[in-house]
Amino acid sequence: MMTLENKENTMSRSGFARRMRQHENTPILLVLIVMIVVVVIVEFFLKGRVNFLSGMNISNVLLQVSVTGIFALGMTMVMISGGIDLSIGNMLSFLGTGMAYLMKTAKWGETETILIALVVGIGLQLLMGLIISRTKIEPFIISLGFMSIYRGFTYLITNGREITIIGKLEFLQAVVFRINKFVVTVPIVLFIVLTIIVALVIKYTKFGRRVYAVGGNENAAYLAGINVKNFKLLIYGINGLFVTIASMTLLARLGTGAPVMGFGKEIEVIAAVVVGGTAMSGGKGNVWGAVFGVLVLGIISNALNILGVSPHYQFIISGLLIIFAVVVGYYSGLRTVKRSVKKA
């Protein structure tokens, strides 16, 4: 058994390197770095040049991941608190096509459309949160039900057709600054700013600390004075906010409200969040991990495109890489556990 002085000694000696080794985001960060290095080397040997690290490609990747990233922020909070939301992909289609319908067919203005989208998006998530928090039914199945409902409404709105909007929501496409071909647009800035806000909220507010408590042990959280039911409700409401923002952003980028625009998005987002170290069982995870997870997934598909891999192989390879990333995380987690057991 260590004495107290001893403990403090080892603590101060440990320093940065050791803290990094034990940090929960280290595995995913390593995967990210290794992947970038591998892609650069492979591309260099195959093609003799490195387009992957060009300014244009980097801003391209960032733009592509920003929508998934904004989704992932909400999903991370939902999942840390012990929930899950399968409805977000179809909700994206519903909100996207709905907004397109309002602006194109009903000729609503941008501001009214955005406001009503926020009200509807947050409201529907609150409704789902109400059912999930007031019953003991698994959020998995409730959100699955909502998923199907959104899909149905999407088809009712669009009748299966795409709704093209021209000259709408252009502020969400605006260029913030550019350095040669490295272009930073509003979605990227939005993603970064929202990430920082969420990270700060999680770290420096009671609300943020309580997300972990609710996901870690609901019972104990209730006894520690947390109104668990309302807390979950709030989390889904916040998730609604992020879903709506992400939907607007994607609609602006595509310029078209397509029924299929969000299909499969929930799986992509959940995969990114879990690859980033958030536990499906709740109580564990963090926003930066999720951001790395989103980047890893985004870079996989981008790199495979650049390397000219056939889309059919892309699915197989990205599946294998996801499994690889999670397995790496699992084993490094085990190692940390063993080490701390030994210390105790």
Add this chain to the structure above:
Amino acid sequence: MPAEVTSEKEGAEKMAPEQELILEMKGIRKSFPGVDVFTGFDFDLRKGEVHCICGENGAGKSTLIKILSGAHTPDGGEIKIYGKKVDNLTPRTAMKMGIQTIYQEHALYPLLPVFENLFAGNELGRGPIVSRSAMVEKSREVLKCLNSDISPYEIVGNLGSGEQKTVEIARAFIQESKIMILDEPTASFSQKETDHLLGLIKVLSREGISIIYISHHLDEVFKIADRVTVIRDGQKINTYEIADLTEQQLIKDMVGRDVSAFYQRECCTIGDVMYEAIDVSGKGVTHASLMVRSGEILGIAGMVGSGRTELAELLFGVQPMDTGTIRIRGKKVNIRTPLDAIVNKMCFITEDRQSSGLFLIHSIVKNAVIASYAKSKMPFARPSDDVKLAQKYVKAMNVVTPSVEQKVVFLSGGNQQKVVLAKWFATMGDIFIFDEPTRGIDVGAKEEIYKIMTGLLKDGKCIIMISSDMPELIAMSDRIMVMREGKMVAEVSRKDEICEENILNYSIGGGV
């Protein structure tokens, strides 16, 4: 007559050469993160004997059982079964060798009839086709052999606690058990059920089955044991032939140094009435009233299921109260949720720290600060302050851990309990409800918890303490109230001679 240690094989043979040893354990070592349970433990078992194991909570009895049943692998030492050395005992191989363990909680299928339970996993019949009639027939036979009149068709869930235990024993019997381990089988039994079970054990030992029997009830031990082994802090203190053993000797061996069982608490100045609950009713509790003064411990005694925990949950707002008034320092307060309770400076150390007290996958820091968040309306948290707060309590309570960032799941039971206490101390509460504060905690840590509780009293706080550990309750409480069937049936204060017999009488409602 000298009580001879018979841990050595030669010793056993010298004393009873005709006795065949069925099981030997030598130099067993086992440790868990933070605690060494066994450091060289010896044990042996003769054919057809009833061998009782006595020891306090946390002495290592359950670890011993788990090693024998293959659930835990010892870190070192030797296990011989029928004289053959056995490595790598797993639950499967243990059962194959005829070691059957009957745990305190029932391990039956409550929705299935008795005969299905008896043959679950070992169905009679030919090939994949089971024969219900053969199983029913055999069930009848076995139950008759065990002097039981339970019908093979009865649904197990409808049986009483004692009958369910009989079914479990019958199941072990059918599977040709050679060694049967019974872990506190009579914990929630009536006297009649206990007598029946003890009779059953005699039958089994006559059939040549060796029995390891673990019980807190010393009278049972003296009724059925052939030999008794006393364990304390993972050490074998002695093995006695029952004829050589007196109750005084047994208690002395179990308790050893005079901690826990006869813990001497400092007296504190008792002040004004701090907390009153008047006529509280709700789930499992009817019209219970109590009062505690500052600097005082009110003990609550009663059998398992008498409504003690339910009462605590009502007081803390976990469950809604149907009727009842709560006064804190004379002022009426409304407590409908745990949040209300915390705001009114109440703290609730629950019975099951793992399921309702701790966030096991989180660090000590996260655990320690979470309840204190309920105290203020400010929305912000400062991680550096949180760490300082956690460090303060880790130091004050002497939690053994490499750092405050350690995940709570890796701490020992005693240290986990200290983290629960830290969580509540951080709320700066005044009224503490302790539900089984030292359950599953080793002896040394128990004493520390008692000291911490005494410290609270010195600061003018008050404590309501629920405990099934009678010596603990008697040593710590200033007054004891007894619950039975959801009602407060008696109050005994120190002068009225708080003693075990008295309290037991009230809690079982006996007129003895």
